[in-house]
Amino acid sequence: MDTYSNSTTTSASRLATPKVRCFDPDTSPSPTADHRRCSSDNGHVHSSPTGLDRKIVEGPAGYVLEDVPHLCDYIPQLPIYPNPLQDNPSYSVVKQYFVNMDDTVAQKIVIQKDSPRGTHFRRAGPRQKVYFDADDVHACIVTCGGLCPGLNTVIREIVCGLHHMYGVSRVLGIEGGYRGFYARNTIMLTPKVVNDIHKRGGTILGTSRGGHITSKIVDSIEDRGIHQVYIIGGDGTQKGASVIFEEIKKRGLKVAVVGIPKTIDNDILVIDKSFGFDTAVEEAQRAINASHVEAESHENGVGVVKLMGRYSGFIAMHATLASRDVDCCLIPESPFYLEGPGGLFEYIEKRLKENGHMVIVIAEGAGQELLKESIRTMDQADASGNKLLQDVGLWISQRIKEHFKTRRMTINLKYIDPTYMIRAVPSNASDNVYCTLLAHSAIHGAMAGYTGFTVGPVNGRHAYIPFYRITENQNKVVITDRMWARLLSSTNQPSFLDPKQSAEEPEHDEVHAAEPTGDIIE
Numbered sequence: 001m002d003t004y005s006n007s008t009t010t011s012a013s014r015l016a017t018p019k020v021r022c023f024d025p026d027t028s029p030s031p032t033a034d035h036r037r038c039s040s041d042n043g044h045v046h047s048s049p050t051g052l053d054r055k056i057v058e059g060p061a062g063y064v065l066e067d068v069p070h071l072c073d074y075i076p077q078l079p080i081y082p083n084p085l086q087d088n089p090s091y092s093v094v095k096q097y098f099v100n101m102d103d104t105v106a107q108k109i110v111i112q113k114d115s116p117r118g119t120h121f122r123r124a125g126p127r128q129k130v131y132f133d134a135d136d137v138h139a140c141i142v143t144c145g146g147l148c149p150g151l152n153t154v155i156r157e158i159v160c161g162l163h164h165m166y167g168v169s170r171v172l173g174i175e176g177g178y179r180g181f182y183a184r185n186t187i188m189l190t191p192k193v194v195n196d197i198h199k200r201g202g203t204i205l206g207t208s209r210g211g212h213i214t215s216k217i218v219d220s221i222e223d224r225g226i227h228q229v230y231i232i233g234g235d236g237t238q239k240g241a242s243v244i245f246e247e248i249k250k251r252g253l254k255v256a257v258v259g260i261p262k263t264i265d266n267d268i269l270v271i272d273k274s275f276g277f278d279t280a281v282e283e284a285q286r287a288i289n290a291s292h293v294e295a296e297s298h299e300n301g302v303g304v305v306k307l308m309g310r311y312s313g314f315i316a317m318h319a320t321l322a323s324r325d326v327d328c329c330l331i332p333e334s335p336f337y338l339e340g341p342g343g344l345f346e347y348i349e350k351r352l353k354e355n356g357h358m359v360i361v362i363a364e365g366a367g368q369e370l371l372k373e374s375i376r377t378m379d380q381a382d383a384s385g386n387k388l389l390q391d392v393g394l395w396i397s398q399r400i401k402e403h404f405k406t407r408r409m410t411i412n413l414k415y416i417d418p419t420y421m422i423r424a425v426p427s428n429a430s431d432n433v434y435c436t437l438l439a440h441s442a443i444h445g446a447m448a449g450y451t452g453f454t455v456g457p458v459n460g461r462h463a464y465i466p467f468y469r470i471t472e473n474q475n476k477v478v479i480t481d482r483m484w485a486r487l488l489s490s491t492n493q494p495s496f497l498d499p500k501q502s503a504e505e506p507e508h509d510e511v512h513a514a515e516p517t518g519d520i521i522e
């Protein structure tokens with residue numbers, strides 16, 4: 001473990017015009033707290049298996065801060081400026097303008113008297129001093145990966161937040177995802193241009209998969225004189241953002257790299273939930289309702305609805321719990337089987353005999369092992385390297401039809417795949433507010449000189465989270481938690497689990513692993 005130092009290899013800031021010199025402990029009359037964090041005694045750099053540094057600060061009673069990088073970690077003597085927010089009339093009502101620089105957010109909030117204080121993250125919010133002169137700042141925004149409700153709201157709120165809170169007027173939109181840095185046009189984003197984009201689905205910037213050529217992206221950032229890069233995207237995008245940050249650090253550029261996590265599947269760890277998730281669950285209700293109406297209008301009606309979730313079944317689980325019309329929910333985390341006692345076919349037959357109709361919700365990543373056994377196909381991947389999944393909805397519909405044919409039982413099965421209808425809607429009211437907070441937290445962090453981080457709520461408080469924390473693993477439904485039990489008790493479906501197996505399941509250590517909303521954690 002090396003002692004953390006802020007003066008690693010660098011070339012000086014190439015971009016900003018100094019107005020106030022960096023804090024000097026001997027001469028500065030009013031040291032800013034944020035500058036003290038740059039001194040060499042408050043943390044340690046841990047080398048990760050990938051060779052990337054991690055800033056870990058340890059405190060009493062098992063307190064651990066997993067801190068995020070700061071520009072002054074690798075650029076010495078950076079100028080600082082007073083935060084213009086303090087002169088902003090809209091914010092004059094706020095009693096405490098700035099967050100305390102020592103504020104951190106606990107990852108685990110349910111603890112026992114003697115348990116260690118555990119992991120914390122730096123609290124998001126405006127700082128008293130900032131590391132960019134608003135007049136000089138040139139920011140850019142890019143959206144990558146699949147569509148998700150709320151993308152336009154985040155874009156809007158970054159542009160308007162930079163403009164209204166910090167007076168930053170130069171914001172560039174990079175078109176078409178990462179490849180847009182070097183292969184596409186850019187557009188100037190002003191509050192006027194983005195004024196009503198939150199009412200539209202999709203992303204006004206366009207998006208793509210693949211095309212992450214780090215050197216070309218960073219060349220483009222450097223050539224355009226960009227100081228703040230806001231990157232909106234899922235797990236792949238955040239990995240890409242981390243690589244961009246490392247390259248920027250290597251080149252010694254004064255550029256803050258900020259990730260805003262986007263994943264409709266809610267498969268990003270640590271944060272309470274991802275934007276667009278609520279909207280997706282709400283929109284999924286329409287498909288489930290339609291499926292239910294069809295099913296109950298026909299003799300032995302079976303509705304099958306496929307919902308998003310490649311590796312995590314959160315949308316399917318929450319849409320099922322919200323709807324109450326679903327008789328069976330199948331997700332990737334809970335293996336199931338079709339034939340024999342306790343299997344899916346037996347359960348369908350039972351439900352049809354009891355109720356005359358039934359609705360099955362299946363997440364796109366569920367049952368992939370069964371599919372592999374019955375359909376032999378080449379493994380294919382998309383441009384980002386994500387495995388392309390077979391259509392489990394079509395497959396299961398076919399298998400159910402075949403099964404009841406052999407049982408000489410007439411069923412009426414209707415299959416609905418609302419994926420792209422759900423992804424394309426604008427975000428709902430609560431996601432819109434959430435997107436605003438994400439954008440503001442991102443802006444405050446970048447202006448305060450933090451970099452190489454993702455922003456998001458942890459137990460209801462927005463925090464700055466190092467990239468590695470959210471890219472190392474995926475958030476999954478924990479089927480031994482109470483939420484899944486709640487689902488089983490609401491649908492009455494079989495658990496497909498050997499009771500012995502569930503008793504032996506190890507306890508998960510991620511507080512949020514099973515619950516996407518902070519307010520419903522037990």
Ligand SMILES: Nc1ncnc2c1ncn2[C@@H]1O[C@H](COP(=O)(O)OP(=O)(O)OP(=O)(O)O)[C@@H](O)[C@H]1O
Pocket residue numbers: 144145146147177178179208209210211212233234235236237238239240241243262263264383384386
């Ligand atoms: N390990 C990686 N290193 C660098 N760039 C990556 C990496 N993984 C993915 N990317 C880049 O990130 C972008 C988005 O990745 P991807 O298509 O996997 O979507 P995502 O961000 O995970 O969103 P979604 O939730 O829609 O899957 C792509 O341009 C891809 O090239």
Ligand SMILES: O=P(O)(O)OC[C@H]1O[C@](O)(CO)[C@@H](O)[C@@H]1O
Pocket residue numbers: 145146147263264265308309310364382423
């Ligand atoms: O068709 P596309 O754009 O590659 O995206 C499909 C994937 O994107 C997601 O909606 C996540 O963004 C997945 O649930 C789905 O598998």
Ligand SMILES: [Mg+2]
Pocket residue numbers: 145234235236
């Ligand atoms: Mg992804």
